[in-house]
Amino acid sequence: MLRHGPFVPELVEVERLAEAHSNYVRLENLGSVTTGQTSFPILGLVMGNQDPSAPTYGLFAGVHGLERVGTHVLLAFLRTLFVKRAWDPEWESFFEKNRLVSIPVINPTGFALNRRSNARGVDLMRNAPVEADGKLLLGVSGQTWSHHLPWYRGHDGLEIETKIVGDFVERHMFNAKAAVSLDLHSGFGMKDRLWYPWAHSAAVFPHGPSVERLVQLFETTYPYHVYKIEPQHHSYMTHGDIWDWLYMRHQEKHLGTPYLPFTLEMGSWMWVKKNPMQMFMADGFFNPVKKHRYARTMRRHLHLLEFLLRSVGPYSHWA
Numbered sequence: 279m280l281r282h283g284p285f286v287p288e289l290v291e292v293e294r295l296a297e298a299h300s301n302y303v304r305l306e307n308l309g310s311v312t313t314g315q316t317s318f319p320i321l322g323l324v325m326g327n328q329d330p331s332a333p334t335y336g337l338f339a340g341v342h343g344l345e346r347v348g349t350h351v352l353l354a355f356l357r358t359l360f361v362k363r364a365w366d367p368e369w370e371s372f373f374e375k376n377r378l379v380s381i382p383v384i385n386p387t388g389f390a391l392n393r394r395s396n397a398r399g400v401d402l403m404r405n406a407p408v409e410a411d412g413k414l415l416l417g418v419s420g421q422t423w424s425h426h427l428p429w430y431r432g433h434d435g436l437e438i439e440t441k442i443v444g445d446f447v448e449r450h451m452f453n454a455k456a457a458v459s460l461d462l463h464s465g466f467g468m469k470d471r472l473w474y475p476w477a478h479s480a481a482v483f484p485h486g487p488s489v490e491r492l493v494q495l496f497e498t499t500y501p502y503h504v505y506k507i508e509p510q511h512h513s514y515m516t517h518g519d520i521w522d523w524l525y526m527r528h529q530e531k532h533l534g535t536p537y538l539p540f541t542l543e544m545g546s547w548m549w550v551k552k553n554p555m556q557m558f559m560a561d562g563f564f565n566p567v568k569k570h571r572y573a574r575t576m577r578r579h580l581h582l583l584e585f586l587l588r589s590v591g592p593y594s595h596w597a
């Protein structure tokens with residue numbers, strides 16, 4: 279499932295899912311990006327209540343082209359959700375009141391080229407106009423030396439992909455009474471980390487109390503969950519974080535309205551530790567390779583993704 283050819287099978291799967299459920303999922307073609315002669319669409323999915331003020335959950339993945347597993351977890355969740363929706367009428371009434379929006383593959387050229395950055399060598403998670411103001415890790419926090427090196431921030435402002443994510447989130451989430459988003463990554467450490475802002479600063483996150491209440495709800499609902507939950511800067515600080523930027527943009531327009539952008543960083547070192555040979559595969563550092571471990575990863579996060587979706591409805595419990 280994780281093997282891939284010169285095209286991006288995950289994009290085909292997004293189209294297939296949208297088509298199979300076109301009675302309630304809308305596929306949005308948000309723009310395209312190219313590498314060489316090939317152009318790839320950036321696809322968005324939208325379902326549920328279209329009133330801009332409806333509480334909204336955003337699911338994002340594939341910012342980094344090597345971290346395919348994030349997209350796979352997201353799509354596994356959507357497939358389960360669509361099956362549940364077909365037989366459980368409670369989901370019908372949930373989506374009459376709330377909205378789900380998603381971009382499952384933010385960086386298609388990175389997927390096609392099997393690399394972290396986009397085709398222009400820019401790390402999309404270092405590209406937003408946000409400057410970090412604390413202790414930085416040389417290079418890793420974002421650099422402007424060269425697009426031949428990782429963590430390159432770019433020189434021409436926003437990349438197409440960053441702009442598309444920003445516009446999509448603004449259009450579908452900024453006017454919501456309450457919004458929660460999750461962006462799925464893999465690669466850092468032995469633990470699955472659930473991060474919230476800030477990534478660029480050690481300052482207190484303005485919606486910290488809402489995060490605390492939501493996390494408390496999660497922890498009482500799922501006392502045996504696997505996550506280490508912390509502001510991202512506890513692990514490391516970066517320039518150009520998309521979610522710091524979008525949260526700030528959101529608050530400029532809707533000061534105080536709750537918008538909680540979470541990032542899931544699946545700890546890929548545990549997969550590598552159990553199967554060291556995968557170190558020698560191009561994407562082995564960032565994805566589970568063995569079949570049983572892949573399956574375990576697909577089911578491991580379903581309850582988190584569903585909890586966050588469910589939480590936007592009764593948002594008064596945490597906002």
Ligand SMILES: [Zn+2]
Pocket residue numbers: 341342345403463464465
């Ligand atoms: Zn990543």
